[in-house]
Amino acid sequence: DTGVSQNPRHKITKRGQNVTFRCDPISEHNRLYWYRQTLGQGPEFLTYFQNEAQLEKSRLLSDRFSAERPKGSFSTLEIQRTEQGDSAMYLCASTKGGQANEKLFFGSGTQLSVL
């Protein structure tokens, strides 16, 4: 257990529905990342926060995706009008932030299946 908690672990939804995932990082960590991973591929960067500010978003993050980190603590990732191509593992990671050589602590991920 790395200390990064993600909920739910699994989510099955029908195409067109909205889903929301939650990530609770390690308490003293200021930086929080979201990654997406499909079968047989490495994790792909989606976005990251420094405290409550969203500092970078990947082009992979379409308009249907939105991430928030109110008060710089937990974060949520919402996908609107889900599509079958959104089926993937969504991973959250955290780190203290601010240095060039920090290691990321990953949660166990949320596995999304869109039917």
Added chain:
Amino acid sequence: DAKTTQPPSMDCAEGRAANLPCNHSTISGNEYVYWYRQIHSQGPQYIIHGLKNNETNEMASLIITEDRKSSTLILPHATLRDTAVYYCIGGSGNKLVFGAGTILRVKS
């Protein structure tokens, strides 16, 4: 972030050393070499990282060539629980970009 090249898969006998290579010829001077691994159905786990010097911790050793164009991760006594996907990443600061990694299979 530097592009890295790793073999898609490797086998290793239990109890022997596992040597996982990585090429990162485009790495810049301020980018670190990171290694993570991912066991099935779990998030990636940090193993080790280095800049120029060789590094060792309780999990592994990292050997970086003098020109920094390649590196080798060494698991000194591989066990069945080391079976995983191993990712070599060149980067720094804001985010890490993962490739497809090397599937290491440790066999008894």
